[in-house]
Amino acid sequence: MNEIVKTAGLTKLYKGVAAVSDLNMSVRKGRIYGFLGPNGAGKTTTLKMLLSLIRPTNGEIEIMGRRMEAKSRIEILRNIGSLIESPSFYGHLTGAENLRILQTLLDVPKMNIDKVLKIVRLDNQRSKKASAYSLGMKQRLGLAGALLAFPKLLILDEPTNGLDPAGIQEMRELIKSLPTQFGMTVIVSSHLLSEIDQMAEDIGIIAKGKMMYQGKLEDLHNIDRNKSLEEIFLDLTGREQSL
């Protein structure tokens, strides 16, 4: 089984309007899959469907060879770490206390808290209240929460949003290290082509809820050698949004 995530005809309608339409996604094991698309293209909706946070109107989801159903949902999700939209945390609790709650819920060893705090470089800030964290630290805390169970699959929705250039680089390096260091598969969404270009190995481009391209990133470069990657992306997405 080479594919860790597979969707077939995934569709989500909101009041008859398609946010995601007939999406066939295929993510290979051990790779970083960049999920790229302009704002409002349907990236977050797709990722939320993968995590069962919203119900698909139509279509099927298969993760780790198992069909996502009400019965199997929690068991499948146990192997997935996620960071969707904004980082989740209790502002009145410290970083370590936030992770302690997740650790109790996930039923993973307590020492994982120290491990993930070290990975995201928050070990010196563990006793600080999360509300006092900078945005970059909050993102890292969110990532620590996603990593806590050392899942097989990590789903990150625009993890570099709102970060300064140094924070973006730090996050990028961290994400890039995950497949080799821990054997994880990472799905990372972004509306920034440069971001995905530097991070991903495989890519899925979505626009207006439809998958416009899916494959290796290097193959995307080869579509038209006379055009820049930006131009190829704009051609695929209908030139409706700026990068």
Place this chain on the structure above:
Amino acid sequence: MIKLIKCEFMKTRRRYVFLTALTVTAAMLAWIYPRHQSADLIRLGWMANLYELPLINSIFMPLLSIIVSSRLCDIEHKGVMLKQLAVTKKRSQIYDAKLIYGLIIMIFCLILSWGMTITFGYIAGFEGEVPIRLYLLYFLFTATPTIAVYILQHTLSLCFKNQGVTFFSGTIGTFLGALSLFFPQLPWLRRILVWGYYGALSFVGLFGWTKENRYKQAHFEVMGIDRNSFIILLFICIAMYIIGREIFKRKEL
């Protein structure tokens, strides 16, 4: 489930939910006690309490429910934590754990105020022995509407990000519930509102009270217990729990 409830306890660290609940309970007790100063009320004290407390409970307990449920659920909305929780545990478990923890706080406050009511009776020198059977019945008939009101508030607090919705609907309901107690000729009014059951289940009546003599020739009597209202309320509790849990399960996060 124990782990989930333990997590609820951990989450409320530095939120002072128990302290807030105790403050509201203390305010309620401070409102009740100064009323029992006259010799007549000391004579009739035990029964007078059972007559007056349902009205006071109909105001304070729903307000306490609003505060507790809102404080417990607001942290999830503020920290965008529901999404995180929903990928680790079943939504029904999340709903149940938070509900149980909230009810523990509510019942604790209820036991405290019940105990304090009896203790105060002894300190004030109420005549006769405490009618313990009636006081236990009173506890049951206060706890059940409180559970029903709390389930409703819990669902609203959990499903609406804007806690103003919870406060507004809870306050209106509390007002209508208390108001329904002033219309004893319309018993159905108390039954259609979940907040009205504090009155619907009150079982002590006042007789012989006049404006001139006040409590001088007054006496209290145990009226018939409204079993039908109690059964209806139990069904309401179950229905609200099932519906609330289902709404939360279906909610898109």
